[in-house]
Amino acid sequence: MMKRTILGLLALTSLAWLSGCSSAGPVNAWEKGNLAKPGMTFESDPLDQRFTQHIYGSKENSSGGYGVGGGGCGCN
Amino acid sequence: MSTHNTPPSQQSATGVLLASLLLPGLASLAALAPATSAAETAPEKSTIAVKYGSYSDSQPGWDRIKATAPQVYVQAPIAGEWSIEASGVADNVSGATPYAHTQKSGASSGGKLGMSDERKAGDVKITRYMARSAISASVAYSTENDYKSTALGLDARWSSDDNNRTWTLGFGAASDTIDNTASGINTAINEHKNTQEFMGGITQVLTPADIVQFNLTRGVGSGYFNDPYKSYDLRPNQRDTWIALARWNHYLEPFDASLRTSYRYYSDTFGVQSHTVGLDWVQPVGKLTLTPGMRYYSQQAANFYFDPVLNAQGQYDAFGTLMRVVGLKGYKSADQRLAAFGAVTLSMKLAYAITPDTVVDFKVETYRQSADLYLSGKGSPGLDPFNAQFIQIGLTRRF
Numbered sequence: 008m009m010k011r012t013i014l015g016l017l018a019l020t021s022l023a024w025l026s027g028c029s030s031a032g033p034v035n036a037w038e039k040g041n042l043a044k045p046g047m048t049f050e051s052d053p054l055d056q057r058f059t060q061h062i063y064g065s066k067e068n069s070s071g072g073y074g075v076g077g078g079g080c081g082c083n
Numbered sequence: 084m085s086t087h088n089t090p091p092s093q094q095s096a097t098g099v100l101l102a103s104l105l106l107p108g109l110a111s112l113a114a115l116a117p118a119t120s121a122a123e124t125a126p127e128k129s130t131i132a133v134k135y136g137s138y139s140d141s142q143p144g145w146d147r148i149k150a151t152a153p154q155v156y157v158q159a160p161i162a163g164e165w166s167i168e169a170s171g172v173a174d175n176v177s178g179a180t181p182y183a184h185t186q187k188s189g190a191s192s193g194g195k196l197g198m199s200d201e202r203k204a205g206d207v208k209i210t211r212y213m214a215r216s217a218i219s220a221s222v223a224y225s226t227e228n229d230y231k232s233t234a235l236g237l238d239a240r241w242s243s244d245d246n247n248r249t250w251t252l253g254f255g256a257a258s259d260t261i262d263n264t265a266s267g268i269n270t271a272i273n274e275h276k277n278t279q280e281f282m283g284g285i286t287q288v289l290t291p292a293d294i295v296q297f298n299l300t301r302g303v304g305s306g307y308f309n310d311p312y313k314s315y316d317l318r319p320n321q322r323d324t325w326i327a328l329a330r331w332n333h334y335l336e337p338f339d340a341s342l343r344t345s346y347r348y349y350s351d352t353f354g355v356q357s358h359t360v361g362l363d364w365v366q367p368v369g370k371l372t373l374t375p376g377m378r379y380y381s382q383q384a385a386n387f388y389f390d391p392v393l394n395a396q397g398q399y400d401a402f403g404t405l406m407r408v409v410g411l412k413g414y415k416s417a418d419q420r421l422a423a424f425g426a427v428t429l430s431m432k433l434a435y436a437i438t439p440d441t442v443v444d445f446k447v448e449t450y451r452q453s454a455d456l457y458l459s460g461k462g463s464p465g466l467d468p469f470n471a472q473f474i475q476i477g478l479t480r481r482f
Binding site for chain 2: 033034036038039040041042044045046047048049051052053054055057058059061062063066067068069071072073074075076077078079080081082
C-alpha cells in the first residue's frame with residue numbers, strides 16, 4: 008500500500024514536471040514576483056538541511072548531490 | 084499575488100535574482116539572507132541562526148542511537164561586495180549499533196555497543212559578488228574521537244542576461260583520517276580516505292510559477308572505506324559516484340503556497356543505485372508558515388553485501404552466517420546500510436515570524452527504513468526494520 012502511494016506520487020510529480028516544461032518560455036522580469044517568495048527557494052534552511060542530510064548520510068549508503076565542499080565523518 | 088501588470092521598474096529585481104540564481108549549498112545560505120538580497124549582491128544585513136537538533140533511532144526491542152546537535156550559523160557582509168559565512172556544530176552521540184546486519188549481540192566481535200562520542204565541526208565560506216556572477220571558497224573541519232576530516236570547496240555561478248538561467252560549477256575535496264586506537268579497539272590505525280567532487284548545474288526559470296534545477300556531480304574517492312566497528316567488513320578502497328539531482332518548485336497562486344519537489348539518482352562503484360524523491364508543501368498563514376513534507380528513498384544492495392543465514396523459523400542464524408562469511412572471498416560487508424531497502428520520512432515544520440527579521444521554527448520528522456519499502460519488490464532479507472525521529476528547534480535573527 009505504501010509503495011503504491013509512493014509510486015503514485017512519483018507519477019504525479021513526473022506529470023507536473025512535464026506540464027511545467029510544456030508551458031516553458033521566456034519569462035519577463037515583471038512576471039517573477041512569485042518566484043522570489045521564500046517558499047520558492049530550493050533550500051530554505053541551511054542548518055535544517057545539514058542536520059537532516061547528515062542523518063541520511065549516516066543511515067543510508069547514498070549521500071551528496073546538493074553541493075560540494077563538505078567533509079566526512081565516522082557516523083553511526 | 085500576481086505581478087503580471089506591474090511595471091518592471093517596480094519589481095524587486097533582487098528578489099527575482101534570489102529565486103533564479105539559487106545554487107546547491109549556496110542556495111541554502113541565501114535563504115537566510117535578507118529578502119532583498121540577490122545571489123550576485125552581498126547581503127545587506129548580518130544574520131545569526133541557532134538550532135538545536137535531537138535524534139533517536141531504534142529497531143524492535145532495541146533503542147540504538149541518541150544524538151543531540153546544537154548548531155550556529157553567522158553571515159555578514161563585507162564592503163558591499165563580499166560576504167563571510169561560518170557555522171559550527173557539536174554532535175553528541177551515544178548508544179549502540181549492530182556488529183553485523185541488525186544483530187545486537189556480539190559486542191566483543193567489534194560491534195559499537197555502549198559507545199559515546201562527540202563530533203565538533205565548523206566551516207567558513209567567503210563569497211565575492213560581481214555584476215552577473217559570484218565566486219565562493221570554503222574550508223571545513225570536523226573532528227571526533229576516531230575520525231578527522233578536512234575539506235575545501237570552490238564554486239562559481241553566473242547568470243544569463245535575462246536572469247532566467249544560471250550556470251554553476253563546483254569543486255570539493257576532502258581528506259579524512261580514521262583511527263580508533265584511542266578507544267582501544269584498534270581496527271583502524273591511521274587509515275586515510277580522500278575524495279574529490281566535481282559538480283555542474285543549471286537553474287532555469289520556466290514560467291512565472293515554475294523554476295527548475297539540474298545538477299550533476301561526479302565523485303572520486305580512494306582509501307579506507309571499511310566500517311571499523313562492523314564484523315566481516317572489507318570494502319574496496321575506491322568508490323566513485325555519479326549523482327544527478329533534479330528539483331522543481333511550483334507556485335500555486337490559489338493557495339499562495341509552494342510545492343517543492345526533488346529527485347536524486349545515485350550510483351556508485353560499490354554497485355549501489357538509489358532513488359530519492361522529496362515533496363514539501365510550503366503554506367504561509369499570516370506570520371506562520373507550515374511545511375509538511377515527505378521523502379522516499381530506495382537503494383539496491385552493494386555487490387559485496389551478503390545476506391544473513393536464517394534458520395527454519397526465519398530467525399538469524401549467527402553460526403550459519405559466520406560459516407557463510409568464511410566461505411566468502413574478496414570484499415564483504417554485513418552493514419545494514421549497504422543492503423537493499425527503502426525508507427520513508429514524514430515531516431512537519433512550523434516557522435513563526437515574530438518580527439520580519441526574527442523567526443523561530445520547530446520541525447519534527449519520523450523515519451522508517453525496511454526491506455518492505457524497497458522500490459522493486461522485496462529488499463534484503465533478515466533485517467529488522469529501523470525507525471528514527473528527528474526534532475529541531477531554531478531561531479534566526481537578522482540585524
